[in-house]
Amino acid sequence: MVTTAEAGGHVHSAPTGFIRKYIFSLDHKVIGIQYLLLALFSVFLGMALSLLMRIHLAWPAHKLPFFSGGLMTPEQYLALVTMHGSIMVFMVLTTAPQSGFGNYFLPIQIGAEDMAFPTLNMLSFWTTFVSLAVMASAFFVPEGAPISGWTAYPPLSAVGEQSGPGQGAGQTLWVIGVAIFCAASLMGALNFITTTVDLRAKGMSLLRLPLTVWAWFVTAVLGLLAFGVLLAACVLLLLDRTAGTSFFIPGGLVFTDQVLISHKGGSPLLWQHLFWFFGHPEVYIAILPGMGVASHLLSTFARKPVFGYKAMVIAICGIGFLGFCVWGHHMFVSGMSPYSAFAFSLLTMTIGVPSAIKTFNWLGTLWGGRIQFTSAMLFALGFVSLFVTGGLSGLFLAQPTLDLYLHDTYFVVAHFHLIMGVAAIFGIFGAMYFWYPKMFGRMLNEGLGNLHFWLTFVGVYAIFMPMHYLGIAGHERRYADTTGVGYLAKLQPVHVFITIAAIITVAGQLVFLFNFLHSMKSGKKAEVNPWNATTLEWTVSSPPPFDNFGGKHPHVYRGPYEFGVAGHTADFIPQNLEPEKVSEAH
Amino acid sequence: MAPTITQELELITAGHGGGTGVPARGGDGDRPGGSRRVPVRAYFTLVQLLLAAIVMFFMALTSSYIVRKGLGTDWQQTPLPPILWFNTVILLGSSLTIHLARRRERAAFRPWWTLTILLGLTFLGGQLLAWKQLAAAGMFLDTNPSSSFFYLLTSAHGLHLAGGIFVLFYVVFRDWRRSRISQAAAADLAAIYWHFMDGLWLFLLALLTLGR
Numbered sequence: 001m002v003t004t005a006e007a008g009g010h011v012h013s014a015p016t017g018f019i020r021k022y023i024f025s026l027d028h029k030v031i032g033i034q035y036l037l038l039a040l041f042s043v044f045l046g047m048a049l050s051l052l053m054r055i056h057l058a059w060p061a062h063k064l065p066f067f068s069g070g071l072m073t074p075e076q077y078l079a080l081v082t083m084h085g086s087i088m089v090f091m092v093l094t095t096a097p098q099s100g101f102g103n104y105f106l107p108i109q110i111g112a113e114d115m116a117f118p119t120l121n122m123l124s125f126w127t128t129f130v131s132l133a134v135m136a137s138a139f140f141v142p143e144g145a146p147i148s149g150w151t152a153y154p155p156l157s158a159v160g161e162q163s164g165p166g167q168g169a170g171q172t173l174w175v176i177g178v179a180i181f182c183a184a185s186l187m188g189a190l191n192f193i194t195t196t197v198d199l200r201a202k203g204m205s206l207l208r209l210p211l212t213v214w215a216w217f218v219t220a221v222l223g224l225l226a227f228g229v230l231l232a233a234c235v236l237l238l239l240d241r242t243a244g245t246s247f248f249i250p251g252g253l254v255f256t257d258q259v260l261i262s263h264k265g266g267s268p269l270l271w272q273h274l275f276w277f278f279g280h281p282e283v284y285i286a287i288l289p290g291m292g293v294a295s296h297l298l299s300t301f302a303r304k305p306v307f308g309y310k311a312m313v314i315a316i317c318g319i320g321f322l323g324f325c326v327w328g329h330h331m332f333v334s335g336m337s338p339y340s341a342f343a344f345s346l347l348t349m350t351i352g353v354p355s356a357i358k359t360f361n362w363l364g365t366l367w368g369g370r371i372q373f374t375s376a377m378l379f380a381l382g383f384v385s386l387f388v389t390g391g392l393s394g395l396f397l398a399q400p401t402l403d404l405y406l407h408d409t410y411f412v413v414a415h416f417h418l419i420m421g422v423a424a425i426f427g428i429f430g431a432m433y434f435w436y437p438k439m440f441g442r443m444l445n446e447g448l449g450n451l452h453f454w455l456t457f458v459g460v461y462a463i464f465m466p467m468h469y470l471g472i473a474g475h476e477r478r479y480a481d482t483t484g485v486g487y488l489a490k491l492q493p494v495h496v497f498i499t500i501a502a503i504i505t506v507a508g509q510l511v512f513l514f515n516f517l518h519s520m521k522s523g524k525k526a527e528v529n530p531w532n533a534t535t536l537e538w539t540v541s542s543p544p545p546f547d548n549f550g551g552k553h554p555h556v557y558r559g560p561y562e563f564g565v566a567g568h569t570a571d572f573i574p575q576n577l578e579p580e581k582v583s584e585a586h
Numbered sequence: 587m588a589p590t591i592t593q594e595l596e597l598i599t600a601g602h603g604g605g606t607g608v609p610a611r612g613g614d615g616d617r618p619g620g621s622r623r624v625p626v627r628a629y630f631t632l633v634q635l636l637l638a639a640i641v642m643f644f645m646a647l648t649s650s651y652i653v654r655k656g657l658g659t660d661w662q663q664t665p666l667p668p669i670l671w672f673n674t675v676i677l678l679g680s681s682l683t684i685h686l687a688r689r690r691e692r693a694a695f696r697p698w699w700t701l702t703i704l705l706g707l708t709f710l711g712g713q714l715l716a717w718k719q720l721a722a723a724g725m726f727l728d729t730n731p732s733s734s735f736f737y738l739l740t741s742a743h744g745l746h747l748a749g750g751i752f753v754l755f756y757v758v759f760r761d762w763r764r765s766r767i768s769q770a771a772a773a774d775l776a777a778i779y780w781h782f783m784d785g786l787w788l789f790l791l792a793l794l795t796l797g798r
Contacts, residue, residue, distance in 0.1 A: 098676070116628045190635050198628040228639045234648035239738065245727035247654060265660035265731060270653050274646055 014546035024126075025334040026118035027546065031125050032104030033439065038129060039096035039428075042087050044513075049144050053077060056204045058492075059195075060481040075165050077480035080146035081552045082166075083139070085318060086174065087492070090284065090560065091132050093424050094215035097289035098223070099128070099188050101431045102216040103530070104439060108537040109203025109210050111576075113547045116194040120187050127184035135177030138170040146171035151275055152178075154268045158240040162255045165405060175238050176292035182231035185223050189335040192220035201536070203556035208575065210535050210560040213308060214294025214313050218320040219367075222281040247271075269334055276327035279504030283420045284323040286507070288316060290383055290427020291358060296432050296560075297380035298362055302369025303571055305561040307363040307401070314355035315361075322351045332403040341400040344465050348398040355391055359384065359453035370564075375449025376529070379430035381459050383423055389461075390419025393468065408478075411471025414464045422460045427581070429456070429512070435531050442523030448515040459505030467496050533572050535560050615639070615759040623682060624733065626767050631773050637782050640746065647742065648793060651735050664732040673712035674791060680705035681784040684754075684777050688770075699758055699773070702780070706751045713744050739790050747783050 015021050025031060052064060056072045063070030072080075103121065107114055115121045121140045138145040143165040148157040151175065161168030196217045209217075235246040244262055248271045251264030254376075299306045307310060328336060328344035362384050371377065393415040396402050406412060430453075436444045475488055482488035482495075529538040536554055537544070562573040568583055655661050680702045687698030717737065720726075725733045753776045762769040 113623065116624050116676040117632065186639050190632055190639070193635055194628050197621070197631050198625055224635060224639050225642050228642035229646040231644050232650070235738070235742075236647075236650060239727070239734070246660075246728075246731060247650065247734065251660075262728075265657060267653065267657055270650055272652065273653075277646070477686045 011205055016195075024122060026114070026122055028103050028118065028121060029105050029114045029439070029544065031121050031550075032100050032102070035095050035100035035103060035126050035128070038125075038132065039100055042095075042132065043425075044089035046084050046088040046092060047144060047509065049080045049087070051502065051506055053084065054502045056480065057482075057518065058496045060483055062567045068182050072480065074480040075147050076144070077147070078164075078478065079145040079170075079553050080391050081489060081539050082147055082149050082174070083135075083145045087132075089150055089286070090135075091128075093286035093420065094181075094282070095128060095426060096428045097293070097431070098192075098216060098285065099185075099194075101293070102192060102219075102289060103188075103214075105435060105537055106216050107195060107199070108212055108540070108544060108548050109535050110196065110199060110204050111536050111549070112195060112199035113549065115191045117191050118359055121191050124184045124191065125189035127180060127187065131177050131184055131321065132181035134173055138166070138173040138177075141169040141173065143168055144170055146174045153161045153278070153406075154237065154271050155253055156239065156267075158237060158248045158268075158271075159253065159255065159260060159263070159265075160241055162258075163318070163580050172238070173215065175234050175241065177232040179231055179238070182227040182234065183533060185227045186231075189220040189223035189227070193224065193429055196220075200288055201554045201556055204575075207310065208556055208559045210292075211248075211295040211309070211316070212289070212292040212313055214316050215290075215295075218289045218316050222323060223286050223311075226278045226281040226285070228270070230276055233274035233278070236274075236348050238272065238559035242425065243425050269331070272331050273327070273332060276330045277324070279330065280327045281320075283321045283416075284319060285312070286420045286424045287387075287427070290424045291316065291353055291387075291429075292388075293427045293434070294362065294380045295358075295365070296385045296535075297364045297376050297434055298384075298529055299401075299561045299563060301372045301374055301377035301380070302366050303372070303563045304365055304369040305559075305563055307364030307367070308357070309559065309561065311357050312361055319351060320352040322347065322354070326351065329398055331401075332400045333407045338400070339373045345398055349395065350371055352391075352395060355387075359388060359391075359462055369475055372381070374433065375444065375446055375453055376430050376433035376531075377431060378453040378457075379426050379449065382453065383426040383430060386418050386460070387424040388516060390415060390417075390423055394419065409471035410477060411466040413477050414467035414471060418460070422464065427454075429453075432516075432533065434531065434536045435537075436519070437526030438537055438542050440517050440520050440523075441526050442521075443526050443530065444519045444523060445515050448511055452511045452515065455508030455511065456505060459501055459508055463498050463505060466498055473515075475542060494548065497575070498558040503549040513523075529574075532572050533568075534562055536575055538574055539574055567581075594722065610669050615665075619636065627772050629767060629771065629775055630778075633778050636781070640786075644742070644790075645737075647739060651739070651793060654731050660730055661732055662730045664720070664730075664736045664794075665723075666723055666736075667716040669712055669716050670791065673716070674787065675783050676705050676712060677709045677787055679782055680709065684780050688773055688777055689703070695773075696758065699754065703751060704756045704759075706747060706754065707778075710744055710748065710751075713740055714739070736794060739794065743783070743787055743790055746786070750780050750783050753779065 014027075015025070021027075023032075030410070033303055052066075053066065055062060056077060061071075064072060067076060102116070141163065146157070147167045148150070148167065148171065152171070156163050156167065157168070157171055157175075160171075161440060196213060200209075236245075239245045240248050240263075241498050246263040246266040247261035248268050249260070249266040250268065251260075253260045253263070293304050326344055327350045328340055329348045332341050332344075393411065397406060397412065397415055433449055435444070463542055470491055472485075473491055475482065479488075484493060488554055526542040528541060530542075531538070536556070539547060539554065556575045557577065557579055558573065558575055560575055562575075563575055564571050564580075573582060630798040674739065683698050683705060687695050687702060717740070720733070720736070725736075727734055727737045757772045757776050760769075760772075762772065765772075
């Protein structure tokens with residue numbers, strides 16, 4: 001803990017030195033932006049890796065930069081798979097929607113001056129940074145990055161360098177990086193929950209919380225309960241790798257014609273259980289904040305209250321709870337008892353209930369609204385579209401009999417990319433277009449935003465819809481080159497199409513990057529409340545002062561989505577507007 | 587003790603809204619000035635949540651233990667060094683002394699608190715001795731799964747307890763006049779953690795002993 005030397009004296013004095021202000025800042029707003037920049041760097045790194053994979057899949061003989069002789073080996077392809085997945089899941093989908101936007105806006109939306117524990121908050125960002133550095137350093141060790149995928153299934157991930165390039169130092173760095181990330185996420189979760197429980201402004205009851213806050217809160221609870229389990233699994237894996245234990249390594253394994261005699265009796269399935277007990281909640285950690293943002297944006301830009309606010313809250317909590325009961329559906333082909341598979345299948349399909357509640361409530365929110373098609377709104381609508389598309393294929397995969405066929409095919413790749421990858425990214429973009437004016441004091445260019453949306457929206461469907469057909473045709477995931485396999489070679493034109501779509505979509509992201517950087521200096525100046533929104537962050541200047549509310553303590557009088565209220569002159573009522581002022585113009 | 591989450595929920599359901607406005611004591615000493623509104627109950631929430639995360643960590647190890655033991659082919663139960671029973675008594679004693687430190691008058695705080703620290707250090711020393719005895723008997727981390735789990739569980743608990751000892755020192759040596767929470771509140775928080783570590787050890791001991 002940091003102690004203050006000059007207690008008393010100035011009220012609300014902000015730090016003035018560069019390092020305290022921008023590097024080791026305690027301000028949740030700066031930390032939120034730091035998280036977003038870390039995610040921005042990571043998402044471009046992850047995209048670059050996927051482009052290399054896509055180009056190799058479409059034109060296997062094509063020479064590529066960064067590879068000796070310009071040709072990619074199958075093992076190098078697997079290393080790209082591993083690092084793309086790990087960086088995207090941990091450093092983008094977990095950090096940007098929750099730690100990034102959550103850090104910046106949760107305290108302001110509940111009327112707090114900061115997170116409950118600013119030093120812990122700073123520590124959790126810098127721990128995340130170290131984790132990214134450790135994980136990315138796997139690229140630079142002699143044998144390169146690990147090849148066992150982001151799920152790191154043993155024995156491949158556990159037995160060390162004899163199991164393949166990158167399985168020595170690279171895999172060890174990966175495990176350590178993930179373990180550090182667990183610690184960072186736990187710190188963040190502690191702060192988010194405590195802040196929401198104990199720091200709400202007067203009048204901000206639980207059922208007056210914006211749905212964004214509900215989503216961040218439930219996500220933090222999931223993180224709190226899930227990351228400890230992954231940390232334990234990483235410790236066991238690390239001991240198997242370095243200390244000669246046999247938690248996950250069975251006996252009699254043959255590698256390069258030699259039987260491993262130092263290990264015996266372990267269970268690779270044990271890792272799968274531990275990993276997916278974390279891994280499935282992790283999916284919701286990625287998507288729940290997007291759901292909160294979508295609800296928030298649909299209501300604001302349809303100028304209507306969220307349809308079924310309470311049902312939305314219950315659905316968020318229900319999805320969070322069920323997220324812990326379904327990990328077995330990732331393991332239908334592991335040889336589990338059909339009775340277990342049946343139970344996991346039933347529980348998995350139960351998630352369809354709260355998901356459908358949310359989807360129909362989103363549609364109900366839009367129904368009869370005066371919809372404003374801002375870039376932020378477009379991305380929120382895109383989120384709903386992708387959530388439905390990706391969710392429907394989940395119902396196929398949730399059935400053990402179908403999963404036996406579809407498991408480890410491109411059908412799965414299409415499913416999880418649409419629902420947890422791209423839908424979550426659309427949530428992030430929606431949040432970015434919506435809150436950019438508040439964070440940076442300037443508006444993003446709407447024309448470029450529209451262009452970015454349509455390129456991305458059409459692009460991701462062009463990339464991922466054909467993958468369903470590849471999967472149904474029996475195309476396995478993780479194969480570097482299928483031109484030599486008879487029945488798969490016929491599918492090569494689909495690969496070419498997907499790769500071209502991917503190149504165009506990635507190029508479309510440069511539009512966003514330009515808009516993001518250019519608008520920071522040259523964008524239109526943002527007013528206090530450019531979207532006529534109701535929540536507390538729109539009652540303070542853009543960007544907000546150091547202590548968020550300029551020494552005042554906001555008082556909340558009503559729920560977060562009071563749009564189009566009869567008898568009131570404006571079509572929205574801010575949460576903090578005194579009741580006696582409600583029917584006056586303002 | 588500060589209001590718990592349940593009390594907070596009662597306040598909300600009774601229609602009192604959310605946060606309770608300006609608390610009596612607040613802030614975690616990070617910001618200059620007296621305006622930070624972090625109520626002392628936030629610190630209790632934090633510790634309770636931390637314990638929840640620690641429970642999940644040890645539950646993951648526990649279920650791994652049960653699964654791995656059930657596989658059975660190569661499991662040879664590690665004989666527990668008798669010194670563990672002595673260590674257990676020491677740790678239970680430290681829970682008593684930390685309780686007394688908080689109950690007695692101010693003058694009695696420091697001696698009981700110091701005794702708690704000493705007992706904590708003795709426990710850790712005793713655990714090291716247990717490792718030495720096991721190693722002398724030829725049981726190492728990689729000898730068989732039972733010994734792997736023995737070393738793993740005792741060291742995971744030991745690390746958490748060492749963190750607790752650090753906090754106990756911190757409570758004594760920090761200048762609390764400059765802090766936003768009182769030394770008494772900090773001692774309460776440390777004690778919650780300490781009692782939990784005590785209970786956790788009893789659980790782990792039962793896991794390592796029972797069903798052999």
